[in-house]
Amino acid sequence: MVKRIQLNKSSLTTTLAQQRSNVAMFTAQELSKLQKLEELLETCSMDSVGVNVIETAALGRPFQLGMLYDCRKDALVPGITLWDKEQLQQSIHTRPQINTDFKVSTSDSIEDKSSIFNIDSCLEFSLLGGLLHVSGAAKYLNDTKMSFKQQRLTLHYHSTSKFEELTMNHLASGNISHHEVFENDTATHVVTAVLYGADACFVFDREVSSDENESTIAAEVQVALNKLKGISVGANIDLSINDSQKNAFQKFSCTFYGDFQLQSNPTSFEDALKVYADLPKMLGENKELVVPLRVWLYPLDKLHSRAAKLQRYINITLIKNFESVIESLNSTEMKCGDLLKDTPALTFAAFNIKVKNMKQNCHNYKLSLMKQLGILLPKIRGDMEKDSALIDLLCEHEESPFRRSDLEQWLKEKENESNIIKTLLRQLNESGAKVEDNLDKSLMDLEVENLLCYTFTSFERLDVLISKQKTYLSPSSMKKNGSISDFSQTTWLTPEIKNTMRSNLQLFKSMINLKVHKPVKFIATSKEMENNPGSCILLYEKGSDEAICFTPPTKPACPIAEKVRGDKVVLKVPSPCPDTVETKLQYKMKTETEWKSQPLMQSQDTVTLTDLSPDTEYEIKCTSIGKLSYSVDSDVISVIRKAIKGTQLLPVDALEHLYEIKVEDKLKEIKEILYTQDLPTAFGTISNYFKETSLVLNIGVTGESGSGKSTFVNAFRGLGDEDEGSAKTSSVVTTAEPEVYFHPKYENVKLWDLPGIGTPNFKADKYLELVEFERYDFFIIIASDRFRECHTQLAKGIMRMGKKFYFVRSKIDASITAEKKKKNFDQKKTLDSIREDCENGLRKIGIEYPVVFLISGWDLGKYDLNLLQEMMEKEILKCKRILLKSALLNVKQEVIEQRKDTLKRNIERVTEQSVAITDVHLPGLSISVNVDIIAEELTKYYSEFGLDDQSLQKLCERSGKTIEELKSLMKSPLCYGINTSLIINLLEAEVPKIENEYFLSFMPFIGTEIKKIKSSVAVSSMLKTALNVIAEDIRNVIIALLETEV
Incomplete structure (x- = not known):
């Protein structure tokens, strides 16, 4: 850590030089602080002073000639003088100093306010430190705007009348009556001259509401400004106001600060103009009502060597740094005030409390900082404290949670939150949903059956900066011995949460517009819910105080x-x-x-x-x-x-x-086979289709225009750009629409040269739709330069369709030639770098193992073209087989359903026969059936679907699977043999269902007809269940067989 420096300038320079020699030991933050100290040292040259007469502003203080003054504290020393009263009044020189002036200001900064009264930097610093108690017109210095939504104009009136000064008769050492004053260290200067006159400040404020038009506001302010600038001092002031001006002026209020006694202070623009016109008369007939405006201070050490003296001035750069700190804190307080007046803070207590805490913390910190300045300034000016103490104080501020950057970031986030919340509240209010804090009132309302709340859920989230400020301001804080850690809070209002809040608003408004049968009340409220950041829609049903998070059904898939x-x-x-x-x-x-x-x-x-x-x-x-x-x-x-x-x-x-589904001619033949052949024979025929190459496969070659797509198509087909039948190539756009070329080895493989993405006729946002991306089975993306956004768009579009692609980086020779011009060229590293760029781009969109090929545009035998062709041949066969498998599953499912429907139509006939010719009475079930007829029908199901043992054996011979493997895929117990015992068990399982459904067990009579009804229903239900399970079994078997083929 950079040590706190409490030395004089020479020692400070030496110490910083020593620490700079150990720069390698510093962290980035410590090094930044060291650099800041050095910059301050360069600019803050604190010279020894005390040799010149000081001219300063009176600021409403009761100065008199001969009065003592302590420049260390910027304070008058009343009751002690160097001369007796009678002696002082002798030889005073007085002369007229008539001058009147006025200024109009639109600024409210500390610097601009100080310039109105011609305040020097040292006195301004004393003001910041709270050493001065001003009065009269100077009270204007303490009037700070309360809001950034406040337009302010200030009219300053300045008039001087006379100048009084002591003469050399007073200053001669022999004429000083009270030499003991020099010994008591109470003053550093004596007042030797005073300029009398009067100041007045008319402060015009206009509050600006959020719904006012900005141009209207600017125009009205300009009208007022022009009127003030047009004022002349004297009897000819133009007090006339036209209608346009009157309309603009009436929105301004007026506050008066002056060295005048008024019967009543003006409160309006028009009142202020009248008072301004009368100001010269208020100075008295002989200008006897004037006050000190400026004074001249003579150093006491020039009169006596043992007198106290002002030891040091403080450099203006350091003063401006502290002025900037105070301005930053004032600005934060104003912005917090604006936030507190806005809808979110007025609506939600949690949001209001955070803003209030920030405002209060900044105010308390500002008072503390000013107090510290007030203590340090007299000590430094009197050489009782080293001048580095101010630098330490400034560095301490920069390490505190009140530094400008942290406050600005916090305000930016809070203003953004406020604006978004206000927008949401406005739309909720327009939809009829009012903010309501007292949920119990609505929950107890019998007319409200359901309560739906748009709930803000993150207002009570811990505010890191406010928490650090509270710790910093506490008496037990260790801030003096170590810095508070950096502000690391991030706003809860992330892009994802904003999208959630917007989606919830759309859902909530759609619920309001929905005509529901049950009474629903819609309100907005807040409740902390960490698991639902941002907002949530809460539903209170039937007066319950337990809410559930309302979630709409997801969009269903198409039928x-x-x-x-x-x-x-x-x-x-x-x-x-x-x-x-x-x-x-x-x-x-x-x-x-x-x-x-x-x-x-x-x-x-x-x-x-x-x-x-x-x-x-x-x-x-x-x-x-x-x-x-x-x-x-x-x-x-x-x-x-x-x-x-x-x-x-x-x-x-x-x-x-x-x-109206398009099916390839080959699939029509397969349909016919599946209908006319048994399963083993059909499977053998279908297996041969997997070995054929007649199924058409469409490969789309895509990429940017000029990336070499057409050249690649030619190279892949073994053709040069000039050969007959080759794709057109040129330096201009040559592919205006998808063009098809046939693979030289696989006649049913089509290579489609697609137009370039981003060309005038194929804009990026419409490209996938224009080239009908879904019609292609496999893709090759061509890129001639670095991986770009358009490549990401193409890859994501392909992935959304569940299809595969290869990524080809073309024109490698051009890239190699460009790299050869560089020093230390390494071809392998260059190729690896190019490949890595493409792979990284693909990984970013979720492709864990990207496939990238490097292709030369000049020498087709170089790099990865041969490898690409080999892999493409394997991919072509694999794609065609997967396509065929998918199509076969769809076709086979249709055939299964057709056969199942045919067999279902026989169930009623079989049921009647089995009940009419009964030979078995099932004990305990009160039904009678012919088991043989049922067994015959079930055997027919297995034979029709090809799942009988003979057909399964043939399937095993053709597929290499065992009968046990195939039967393990079946759910129906009938696959292991159809017998009387198993049929009775299946019927037994159906009887309770029948009795529950038809309430037959509760009939008050038992007879032949009832038994017959129960028997019919039982048989019919059992056969339907068995048929459905067997149909599912055949589907599972076919899937397993096709998996073997693919």
Whole structure:
């Protein structure tokens, strides 16, 4: 730590030089302090003084000729003089000094106020230290603006009348009557001359409200300023005021400070002008009502060598530093005052208390600092304290929690918080939500069933700076022995929290606009909630004082049209989120405005619509409804139910155009295979498709214009830029729209040369949409220079679609050539640096292991082109197989559902047969069924889906899996064998469900018909359950088999 210096100037210089020699031992903060001390030393030359006559301002103090004065304290010494009264009155020289002047000021700074009274820097420092008690016009020095929303104009009147001085007869040593004065060390100077006159200050203030127009304010202030500047002293003052001026003047108040006795002080602009015109008359007929304005002080040590003397002046640079500190504290108090008058502080006590604490802390610290100055100044001027004490005090301030930078940062944050909170409150108020602190009043209101509160949650968060200030100001603080740690608080109002508060406001306003059936009261309030920084929407239900954080349902996924056939549309609906109370499926004709709705059960995952008109486009969406009926809609899908002519069955291919899904021709063939072949045979055929290359794969080559995309496409295809069939290359934009080129080895692999991102026709913000990014299966991003924002945009767009890409850095030769001009060129380091730049850019967007290739534009055999081609061949095959697998799963699911629907249609017939021809009475279940018929139907399910043992054996031979592995994927116990005992167990599981659902067990009579009904329902329910589980089993088996292939 840099030691506190309490030495004279010579010692200070020596000590700083010694510490500077050990600079390596200092921290950055300590080094900064050392530099500040050196700067102060250079500017603060504190000269020995006391040889000149001092001219100073009287500032309303009762000076008289011959009065003693102590310049160390800037204080008069009454009652003690060098001469008797009669002796003093002899030989006084008096002469007229007539002068009148006025000034108009718009500034309120300490410096500008001091200049009005021509106050020298030493006297100004005494004012800062609280050594002076001023009166009359000088009281204006203590009138500081209370607000930055206050416009101030000051009119200063200055008049002098006479000048009085002592003569050499008084100053001759033989003429001094009381020599003992020189011995008592009470004074340093004697008043030898006085200039008499009078000052007056008219202070005009105008309060500015936040809703006033700035240009109107400026215009009115300018009118007042022009009027004041146009005033002339004397009888010809123009007191006339036109309507425009009167309108501007009436918004100004007036405060008068003067060396005049007025019957009443002016309070308005017009009153002030009248008083100003009469000021010359108020000095008396013979100017006898004047007061001392300036005095001249003669050093006593010039009259006697043993007299006390002023030992030191304080350099003006140091004075200005302290003046800046006081101005900073005054400014902070004013800004806090403005914040306290604003809506957030008037509304929320926690916010108000923090601002009040800051204002009070700054005020107390300012008084403490001024007190310390008041103690130090006389001691330093009298050489009783070393002059470095002021530097120490200034350094201590810079280490305190009251330094300018900390206060400005705190105010900036609080003003930003206040503005944001005020904006939120205004919008809440406009929506009808008033601020309410007393929640109990609303909770006890029987007309309020639910209370919804927009709640500010961070007002009571610990304020680090205020806490440090409190510690610093406490009597037990150790600030003298060590600095308070740096202000490290960051505002709670982060960008994320601001977004949260904005989102909560939108949600809250939408709730207000929502027509709900239950009575809801909407209010705004505050409550500290650390887990929900910024704001939260709290819901008090049914008068409960326990609140829950209101969370709306998340936006549901779109419904998926699984089947569009015949007279119905089957839709798969998303699972509801935890905040969803109710889910609905809504649909309407595209040309209509009214939505029809169908409620969904909690566990329901499919919906069948049967009331759609044929050949008509319908819009369908899911709606999640949360608490207080707040609803969120999914995106809308469109479906057209095609009309079916006659009664013919739909062919398998009809699925394609009914659902209007584009399926490759190869998938049409696979559909047919899955319908016409058993599972083992179909699997063998499908396996061959994985080995073929006929599935089309689209690869998009993208990047900035001029990055070498077209050259890369040519190089990848083994062509030069001039070869036939090559992509066009040029120094200007050559790709105006996506252009396709075929891979030389894989005929169904298409390379798409895409237009450059950021070109006039393909702006960055619309690029992904314009080039139809979703149509491509794999991407190559080309960059010819450093990793840029556009590359980030492209990579994120690809990642959002769940697809892969390679990153290619082109034109490596140009980069190498540029680097060769530098000293110590190292090609390997250059290549590593280029690659690292690209990889770092990709890592920043979340790609843990980025793939980057370096490509030459001149020599295609250099660097990574061959490696890229090898990896691309592997990637092409892998992509095609994944695409095929995904498509096969979708197609197989359609086939499974088709077969399941066909088998379901037989359940009613099978149920009737099994109950009509009963051969087994199930003891304890009061039902009778034919188990053989049921067993035959279940065996048919396994055969139809290809899960019988014979089919499974063939699958194992083709896939390399064992029967045990495949059966481990199945949930149905029937896969291990269908027998009477297992069927009875399954029926037994269904009977309690039936009795609960149909209340059959409570019927007062038992008979054959009741037993038959129960038997029918049990069989039907058991067969449906078994069919659903077996369908799920076949799906699991197919997924596992496709995983083996891929």
